[in-house]
Amino acid sequence: MRPRNVVLALAAATGLAAASLSISLAAVPPPQSGSLTKYDVTGTYVSGLSSGGFMANQLHVAYSSVFQGAGIFSAGAYDCAQNHLNTALLACMDTFQARKTPAELEQLTRTRASAGSVDPPQNLSGDPVWLFHGSADDTVDRAVNDDLATYYRDFGARVVYDNTTAAGHAWISPIGPNACGTSTSPYVNRCGTTDPVKEMLTHLFGRVNPAASAVSGRLVQFDQNTHAPGGNAAAISMGREGFAYVPRSCETGPCKLMVTLHGCYQYFGLIGNALLDKAYLNEYADTNNMIVLYPQATTMTGNPRGCWDWWGYQSARYPLKTGPQMTAVVNMVRALSGGTPTTPPTTTTTTPPTSQCxxxxxxxxxxxxxxxxxxxxxxxxxxxxxxxxxxxxxxxxxxxxxxxxxxxx
Structure with missing residues (x-):
């Protein structure tokens, strides 16, 4: 990210910059109101872009006993931001400030695991991890993505890292509406005939069948309040609605579960069905027995772009098992797989009282x-x-x- 991009990022992160965004006219099935019910889930994976990529890594690390692998577009290593917005912007997106090394973050992970706040990092050994960073992406610096690859490799994960495609800051899909090198709404790009979604799923699952030419499953729209701590999704910067794509085959037989997390400026309330429709996951879901869960963040004070919490705007516990957003997403996973919901302690704050200058x-x-x-x-x-x-x-x-x-x- 060049200096002018840092200025724009700083402005956007604090609500001063506006985005020119459009609502997608989607071919994905119309959503059906419902709830998350139990399926025969044989394996759970997580994927995401940008803030959703950071969040995907947090989930994989903190709940490595739940998630068997991760696919991440353009993000950095676990808790790079260290609960500071400036560190997030200037060290973990750009690299003007020093950031924790992968080795330091690995030790932090071990320390937290010893305290029980994240799962043992030994669980990451052997897990498939697929990483992507476009060479035209100046939103998150490549060196930050390199740190993520090092972090995972040092813990023994099986990493595949694509960093040669001339893509901008986006989820890359063969049916993406944007040109490959752009970094604009809805942040879903097409890069010629390449199919990174197939490459990601192949690495995570071992093999995949060709994608369906048209989707035939159900898109369930559910109330995220049901899964949020305290029953209040808005209080933790999550939208009221979340979505799950369920293929017909999963209604009666075993299926894998893929949790997919959008990036900033990419939540449903802003871009409509664009990511759900164009990510090219539902097409593979139909032919590979895979449910796709699409949780949704939204805006709040300190988070005007609708990002997932990877720097601590909502809770200092953001990268831990007790992190409010982490808990909500894992509760959704457990609802789909029949596990017991997590009930973390009520969110508290350690910030100075309003009278203290x-x-x-x-x-x-x-x-x-x-x-x-x-x-x-x-x-x-x-x-x-x-x-x-x-x-x-x-x-x-x-x-x-x-x-x-x-x-x-």
Whole structure:
């Protein structure tokens, strides 16, 4: 990502940038209202793009006893962001700031596993992992993706890494509506005759049958509140509706389960059925006995782009088994496979009370995730109030009024 892209990313991450997005006219079956019911699930996998890719890795690592493999488009290693927005933007998307090395993140994983907050990383050994980073992708730097490959390989996963396709920042599909090198809504690109979805599924499953020419299963629209901690999906930046594509063969026989997580600016409430229709997963689902679960994030204060929580905008527990979004997605998986739902502790916050002001340099505020920089100026996170020049000499006093929302004192 070049400097101008960082400015745009900083603005977008705090709600200052708008996207030109269109609603897809989808050929995917019309959704049928229903609930997630038990199927004969023989194996569970996870895939995702960008924030959904980071989330896919978090799920695979934290719940390695549940997920048998992962397919990830354009993301970095486990907990790269370290609960800081600036680290996420400037170290884990771009590489202007130093980030934790794969070895350091591997040790962090082992430490958390010893405490029981994630599953033992030994479970990752032998798991199939398919990674993709387009050479025209300047949203997430290739070095960050390289770290993810190293992280997985060091834990013994069987990694296939495609980093030579001239693709932009997107999910790559043979029926994608966008040109290969673009990074625009709905972030589903077509790169000639290549079929990365087939390559991903082949690596994860061992072999796949050709995709169906037309889908014939059901698209179930379900209430995500049922699976969210406290019964409130909106409180953890998840939409009311989630979707599951169920082939006819899975109604009566064994099936695999693929959890697919969208990227920022790619949730259903913004782009409609575009990802569900064009990801080219349902076509393979019909011929390979695979249910596809499409959970949905949405916007909230501190998350105007509808990203999955991979830097801590909603909870400091975001990469752990008790992370609210992690819990919700795993509850969906367990509903489909007959497991027992997880009930984590009520979300708490360790941020200062609203009456407590924090005085620091504007540079320190941005490093701590209380503010962001744009064109040499500093702005309070959430409220976007101007704080002055971005440097170590100019100081500001700000206080937090709600999660990721700071105002001047």
């Amino acid at each position: 924090v005085t620091a340099s504007n540079y320190a505020h941005t490093v701590a995730g209380r503010a962001y920089a744009n064109l040499g100026q500093t702005y309070a996170l959430g409220s976007n109030q101007p704080l002055g020049l971005w440097n170590t000499f100019t100081t500001s006093a700000i206080r937090q009024t709600s999660p990721n929302h700071w105002v001047k004192c």
